[in-house]
Amino acid sequence: MIEDVRTVVWKEWKALFRQPGGRLRLLLSVAVPIGYFGVVGPLQAGSEFVSGADPWFVATIVPLLTVIVTSPDSFAGERERKTLRTLLASRLPDSAILWAKISFAVFLAMGLTISTMLLALVVTNLFTDTNGLAMFEFDELIYLLAVSFLISVLASGVAVLISLRAETVQQAQMTLTAAFFLLPTVLGPIVLIVFRDSETRPIQEFFTRLGTTTGRVWVLVALAAAAVAAQTLARINFTRSKLTS
Amino acid sequence: MVETVIEIDGLTKRYGDVLALDNLSLTVPRGIIFGFLGPNGAGKTTAINLLLGLTGPTSGSASVLGFDTVTESGRVRERVGVLLDDNGLYDQLSAYENLEFYTRIWQIPQELAQARIKDMLSDLDLWSRRDDRAGSWSRGMRQRLALARAQLHQPELLFLDEPTAGLDVIAAQDVRTRLSAAAESGTTIFLTTHNMAEAEQLCAQVAIIDAGRLMAVGEPSTILSSSGYAVRIDGHNLDTAADAIADRPDVLSCVAESGQIRLTLTEPDPSEVVRALIEAGASVYEVRRGNRLEDAFIEFVKPGHGQPKSESTGRHR
Numbered sequence: 259m260i261e262d263v264r265t266v267v268w269k270e271w272k273a274l275f276r277q278p279g280g281r282l283r284l285l286l287s288v289a290v291p292i293g294y295f296g297v298v299g300p301l302q303a304g305s306e307f308v309s310g311a312d313p314w315f316v317a318t319i320v321p322l323l324t325v326i327v328t329s330p331d332s333f334a335g336e337r338e339r340k341t342l343r344t345l346l347a348s349r350l351p352d353s354a355i356l357w358a359k360i361s362f363a364v365f366l367a368m369g370l371t372i373s374t375m376l377l378a379l380v381v382t383n384l385f386t387d388t389n390g391l392a393m394f395e396f397d398e399l400i401y402l403l404a405v406s407f408l409i410s411v412l413a414s415g416v417a418v419l420i421s422l423r424a425e426t427v428q429q430a431q432m433t434l435t436a437a438f439f440l441l442p443t444v445l446g447p448i449v450l451i452v453f454r455d456s457e458t459r460p461i462q463e464f465f466t467r468l469g470t471t472t473g474r475v476w477v478l479v480a481l482a483a484a485a486v487a488a489q490t491l492a493r494i495n496f497t498r499s500k501l502t503s
Numbered sequence: 504m505v506e507t508v509i510e511i512d513g514l515t516k517r518y519g520d521v522l523a524l525d526n527l528s529l530t531v532p533r534g535i536i537f538g539f540l541g542p543n544g545a546g547k548t549t550a551i552n553l554l555l556g557l558t559g560p561t562s563g564s565a566s567v568l569g570f571d572t573v574t575e576s577g578r579v580r581e582r583v584g585v586l587l588d589d590n591g592l593y594d595q596l597s598a599y600e601n602l603e604f605y606t607r608i609w610q611i612p613q614e615l616a617q618a619r620i621k622d623m624l625s626d627l628d629l630w631s632r633r634d635d636r637a638g639s640w641s642r643g644m645r646q647r648l649a650l651a652r653a654q655l656h657q658p659e660l661l662f663l664d665e666p667t668a669g670l671d672v673i674a675a676q677d678v679r680t681r682l683s684a685a686a687e688s689g690t691t692i693f694l695t696t697h698n699m700a701e702a703e704q705l706c707a708q709v710a711i712i713d714a715g716r717l718m719a720v721g722e723p724s725t726i727l728s729s730s731g732y733a734v735r736i737d738g739h740n741l742d743t744a745a746d747a748i749a750d751r752p753d754v755l756s757c758v759a760e761s762g763q764i765r766l767t768l769t770e771p772d773p774s775e776v777v778r779a780l781i782e783a784g785a786s787v788y789e790v791r792r793g794n795r796l797e798d799a800f801i802e803f804v805k806p807g808h809g810q811p812k813s814e815s816t817g818r819h820r
Contacts (some may be wrong), residue, residue, distance in 0.1 A: 265607040269593070272604075276595035276636070344591025347555050347662075348608050349581040498576075499558040 262350050266358030267365070274328065287327040288370060291320050296377030304386040307378060308394050316374050317406040321367035322413055322438050328366055329417030330430030332359035333501070338426055346498050356418065356496045360489065363414035364407070371406045401474055408481035413438065415488030422495050506533040508660050508691045509554065513563035516549050516715075523549040525715040526563065531708070533659075536682060536692040538706035538723075540699070540800060546715040547695040548588065551662055554693070555580060568660060584653035588664045590645055591652075594638025598629060598648055601637050602655060609656035616655075623651040643674025650681060660691045667698060679705060699800050711803045718803040731755040731767035736777065737789040738762070744785035748776055 295316045300307045307313070336342035345355065375394075382392045394402070417434055424430035467473045509531035516524040524546045531537045541547050552558045554567055556576020564571065570578040585591075592601050599620060606616035624630040627647050637645060646666065653661055666682070667675040675698075682705060686692055696702055702709055703723050710720040719726050745759040748766075754776060755767040768776060777787055 261610065262608075265604070268607065269596075269604045272600055273593060273595055339594065340589035341591050341593055343557070343587050343589065344585060346557055347580060347585045347587065348605070349577070350608055351577060498556070502552055502557040 259351065259354055262354030263358040263361060266350070266355060267362045270332075270358070270362040287323060291323050292370065292374045292377065295320065296374045297381050300378045300382040301385060303382075305382065305388040305392045307382050307386075308392050312378070313375065313394065313398075313402055316371060316378065317402045318409055320371045320374050321406055321410040324367040324370050325363050325410065325413040325417045326431060326434050326438060329359070329363045329414055330421050330424065330427045330434060332363070332418050333421040334424040334427045334430040335421075337501075343502055346501060352496055352498065353493070356493060359418055359421075360411070360414045360492070363417065364410045367410035367414070368403075368407060371410075372403070375402075401478075404478055405481065408478065408485050412481060412485040412488050415485060415492050419488065419492045419495055422492065422501070507531065508533045509537075509565070509567050509693065511550075511554075511563070511565045514550070514553060514560050514565050515562045516546075516553060516558070517561040522715050524553070524560075527712070527715070527717050528563075529710055529717060529720050531691065531693060533691050534686070534689055535707035536686045536694055536705045538702035538709035539693060539695045539712070540697075540702055540709055541695075541712040542697075544714075545712045547712065548664060549715075550712075551585075551587070551664055551693075551695065555583070555585065555662065582658060583660045583662060584656065584658035585662045586646075586649050586653045586664065586666050587662075588668070590649035592637045592645055592649055594636060596637060597634045598624065598637050598640070599633040601648065602652055605652050605655050611656060619655060623655070627651060641674075643670050643677075646670055646674065646678060647681070650678060654685065654690075658690065660693065661685065663692060663694045665695055665697065667696065667701060675701075711800060713803065731769060732771045732773075732792070734766045734768060734773045734776070735791045736764045736766065736773075736780065736787055737791075738764075738780075739786040739788070741780070741785050744780045744783035747783035748779050751776065751779065 295312065299312045299315075303310055303312055333342065336345060379393065382388065386392075416437065417430070420433050420437075421427075421430045424433065507530045509529075511527055511529050514524055514527040515522070527546075527550065539547055539550065549558075553560055554565055554572055556572045556579055559573055564573070566572065567579045568582050570576075570582075572579055593604070596604070602620045602623065603616065606620065611619065620633075621630060624633050627644075629644065629648070632640075637648060640648070650663075650666060653663070663682070667678050670678065679701060682692060682694070686705075694702075694706065706723060708721060709723055709726060711718045711726065739762070741762065741764045742759045745757055745764055748754055749757045753769045755769060756765075757767075758765045764780075766773070766776065771792070773790060773792060777790055781787060
């Protein structure tokens, strides 16, 4: 099973850089957030970067962007390029194909998240005024990476689920972008406008409580539960008969 | 006793109101090229999907290489090679990488895989172009590459869906030669094709399906005789004279067009019919006998052709 997953990941990696316009698309999609969060953010925040909110943007937005760029291609791309049926007719088990597609997205998302954080640390230490070595607190770093990992797993599960059903890569990408960015950015302000301050206070307090140790545990548990649910849904929806009909 | 590699029993597949495959039953013996013929939408691709376990039947059952296609579909796919209607190549990968991906899928040891890929690409005269993107190749080259990919793990059984469709004459002939070679080396080939000359040339047995129903199955010669004996007659005044013979009991079908009559007769000897044509005022310049599978195919799938046949022994009008 692991060997089969590695085989499909190997193909995904090879194909990632070879699609028409793939390199440019990848560069633009990834370079902008890495450049912003890894260079501009630290330069503006200085030594405060490591203790401020910026690392949270890195831990959440970079994985989401990476998944939006890469995952729609997982099944919709195979379907569009007419390679899916031959792949499904091979000896690869369902689970190997599915987990390979999901693992590849998680692997890329985490790789880029960690790279962005490292770049940010380098920029902070080399180009801003710091008292000694500016570094994340160990507990904070572990928590950041755990949240980032769970967001990657959750997002890639949702993305693969959408890609399984989408006719084209573009359709999958648009659905994902709407789900990950448009809905939150539209719903957030609407909540603030529609509800009075007293009514939104419990929500604000809820988010404040998330900073405590108990709150953090609950965040991790909730993300893990959502990630498992997304993966399970993707597994249920991955049936050869649905994909070949 | 001949070993059976595919056994289909009453296989039916329904998509909503559409009956894609209707109570199909047939067997495919080992070591032959078996032609699965039918017009577009006849159910050929559905049958292949069912045999590969890519979809489940509404009713009936099938086994491939002794494995049930529903409960043991994974074991079926482990043992067969496929070249489906879309060649399934990754255009953005090189020819070598396309084959390498599938050697990894089939878990062929690396050294053996490298040697086999080199042999196959060399055999196709494409070794020097192994690093080209597959998408940059001609359709014929891609099709040959896809055929090589299907044979990488040396399967006992190959499913080939229209392998020569859209190829030029030379590329198509090259693919046919390779199929013959594969069959001679003991591989069973389940071949769907629209090309009747190809089926006649390659296949030891054929099945004809139409609208999901099996119309005939057997050796091409048996199919040909069961569909009647085809005769083409060139001459003058044939259109008028055709009316005089159309109702004869030994004439199964009679089509007159552009100075020619195409007949299907119940008997191999056309002399009585030719005499009747001349008596009806026609001048006959040339009579050509000889059945072609294409004629039989058209007979079987033409509108109004009635009953499906489990074995091709009957005559039809």
